Amino acid sequence: MKRDDIxxxxxxxxxxxGLYYLYGTTDPDPWRGEGVGFDVYVSRDLEEWxxxxxxFRPPGRFWGRFNFWAPEVxxxxxxxxxxxxxxxxxHCRATQVFRATSPLGPFRPHSPDPLTPRGWECLDGTLYVEGEQTWMVFCREWVQVHDGEIWAVRLSExxxxxxxxxxLLFRASSASWPAPLERRDGSGRHDARVTDGPFLWRGPSGRLYLLWSSLGSTGYEMGVAVSRTGKVxxxxxxxxxxxxxxxxxxxMIFRTLDGRWSLAYHHPNRTPEERFHYVEVEESEEGLRLKGEEH
Structure with missing residues (x-):
């Protein structure tokens, strides 16, 4: 199938x-109804899949019932x-870990429980290994804390x-570009902001970047933060x-089979129209920039 068909x-x-494996939120309606699971697609050229x-399909008595979101492998x-x-x-939204011996799965529960804090509404946990330290970076949802947050927690080896x-790494309001939203607490205040989809990448220069998304003036947008110390x-x-x-x-950033760094993302941010897109990205003295045309 073609990329635009997915x-x-x-x-x-x-x-x-020598292959690309594409994972993502693949339920036809990931917002309502029972969760189905996660599918994976395989390609040699990013266009034919x-x-x-x-x-992944949930095993019997699995705690998660809906909103099967944002798998990373x-x-x-x-x-x-x-x-x-x-x-x-x-049960609060939470991130859990699954294991397989093949990129095709099947993925089975690995961590006995979610790794995000109990009682916190959390999502989009991503793995980052820094030397001998293993971290999970995740979002604490704006629906609970109003000003969405991004956190890091050490994981066992x-x-x-x-x-x-x-x-705590930062709150959404620490960046200038996210747009304020009305809180979900009934107060009528318009000071809430979203944090979504963190991903860490160390560039060729050695700088550590954190990509994250929010709602901005043009809808869904993705910003970049740089670690001053080079650490999580x-x-x-x-x-x-x-x-x-x-x-x-x-x-997220991946390296193509011919050695180019590329940015994978979805567009538009509307179900069921969302599709996988990618564009080459490069690092300069000024930071990250897009290079070439969108695919």
Whole structure:
């Protein structure tokens, strides 16, 4: 099938053995109804895809019931680990870890429980390994805290548990570009802001970037923050303008099979119209910039 035939949000690309594996939010309606699972598509050129292959289907008595969102698959310790977010009645949205021996799955529960803090509405956990330290960076939702937050928590080496207290990296209002929204608490105040889709990437220069999305003046947008220390804990300095605009976002960076760094994202931010797109990206003295045409 063609790339434009695939309905997908929150795309994540894994390059392995000369192939591209495309994961993402693939339920036909990820907002309402029972969650189905996550599919994966396979390609050699990013345009023609085989699939869908059922990478994850919830096992019996799995706690998550709906909002199966934003899977990422990381190669770690000789296996494949899927990080994804779920929700259920009476259970906060949370990120859990799954394991498989193949990028096609099937992915089975790995961590016995979600790795985001109990009682927090959280989503979009992403894995980042820094030397001997293993981190998960995730969002605490604006629907609970109004000013959306991005946190980091250390993980055990086996990815089974969170270790220690999470560290606040920043709030949405620390950047200038996210647009204020009305709070969900009935107060009528318009000071809420979204954090969504964090992804960390260390550029060729050694700078550590954090990509994240929010709602801005043109709809869904993606901004960039740079760690002043080059470490996950920051402090994080925001670029004044978003890198992606025009209802584009939830992005990650991957290296193409011919060695080019590219940005994967979905556009538009409307179900069922969302599709996977990509564009080449490069690092300059001024930071990240888009290069070439959108695919």
């Amino acid at each position: 309905q997908i949000r929150d795309p994540y690309i894994l390059c392995e053995d 085989e699939g869908p292959h059922p990478a 990381h190669v770690y310790g000789g296996a494949y680990y899927l990080f994804a977010s779920f929700k259920a009645e009476g 086996d990815l089974l548990t969170a270790v220690g207290a999470p560290v 804990e920051g402090p994080w300095i925001h670029e004044p303008e978003p890198l992606l605009v025009g209802d584009r976002g939830h992005a």
